[in-house]
Amino acid sequence: MERRIYLDNSATTHTDAEVLQKMLPYFSDVYGNGSSQHFFGREALAAIDEAREKVAKAIGAKPSEIYFTSGGTESDNWAIKGAAHALRAKGNHIITTAIEHPAVIQTCKRLEKEGFEVTYLPVDDEGFVTADQVENAITDKTVLISVMTANNEVGTIEPIREIGAVAKKHKVLFHTDAVQAIGNVPIDVVKDNIDMLSMSAHKFYGPKGVGVLYKRTGVKTERFMDGGEQERNMRASTLNTPGIVGLGAAIEKAVRDMEKNNAHVKELRDFFVAEVLANISDVRYNGTKDTSRRLASNANFSFEYIEGESILMSLDLAGIAVSSGSACSSGSLEPSYVLLSLGVPIELAHGSIRFSFGKDNTREEVEYTLTKLYEVVARLREMSPLFKKFEGEKKYV
């Protein structure tokens, strides 16, 4: 394979070279257990404390409100189950949306089996939920609202500040899964009225296997992992020093470079979207066209008459990595529930492809991708029993 073009930056990003360099000493030289009292341990703890301060600064929190976890999924599980269980005596109702990540949806499903009632708010055809919808769903039994900051499939940025304000007004806890948003969307947990927030380092050029749960001072949750007294006795397990150092370095850099990275990625994305819509017939751009309310990195299309996994595998053969919302690529029978929630017809959901751009992608890579995409769409359409030859001005079928 001659080319290796990575357009799946919402799935994961590479660890930034500078970030990696900062992590390396903590595997071998500074290897102490951060909970040990001797100097080996104190050296590790100092690095962990520094990372904690960087995370706190990046989202406007206090260092004492930052808890290190194994990633976004753990943070979501902890926030939702921890708060629900701690508040069980007060009520059993949770409000979330139909387009959350499985880490939130499946956690809510688990709580339903325990007797909780969950409202999954529908979204509009662009993928948005409104603060009014949230407010109207609140009952005297509501103990938690969980709405993602930005969606992983279609990149919609939800109105979390308004939702946070509604939560505050009704004295209900507000959690947001900000896994896709950190480094892409400015977040201030105080101004945005966020009580709990989940993030994952590998989405912003940090390492895999490390994340954060921000928990506002005074928010009560159950402890997540039983064992030692790490993380103020709330999350047992030896602290992952290299990972935590990497997360701290990555978030500092991601927030510092946010404007620059967003401008670059947005230029690539906007060029790509315009070219696809101009040159390919019968294609649907999923999500919102309002670029101020969409992650700069995200483009999601449904190509009519053809199926997403075969597009994905064809691009793979051409050295281009993307992801698909088709059932075939997920291993289930249903295509993306996110696209279906936006009202995308089921056959078009099967034909969806997500392109997610990153800070290191180049214009030349995007141009190459366009050329290959035209070939792939034309080839698969020729092969499709649904395709009627397009008689029009567009160049590529």
Add this chain to the structure above:
Amino acid sequence: MYNKKVMDTFANPQNVGYIEDNDGAGKVGNATCGDIMEITIKVKDDVITDAKFRTFGCAAAVATSSVATSMVIGMTVDEALKLTNAKVVEYLEGLPPQKIHCSVLAEEAIKAAIEDYRKRQSEKK
């Protein structure tokens, strides 16, 4: 998840197309499920002389369509009716478990085309 044989077949499928003056046509699956396979055959003296397919579906669906059509060319219709999805999978040196249904679809599409051929034959009599 796909082996090299499947990927090679997907990259260079045989028998893509639609035989306009076909003697039998079969179409199985639906867009809601994400798979549609359409196979047309040409038959002379009960022997399948040509077979072509058009498929809406994943890489496995395309690969199994290609293999199934290649396999039945030269077979009598009775022989072709005995083609099983297991033989298609064997030829492809295996498919991921969640893709086995694609090979079943290929078997069904061949059977549907032959049924259509037989129906037309009996109508002629």
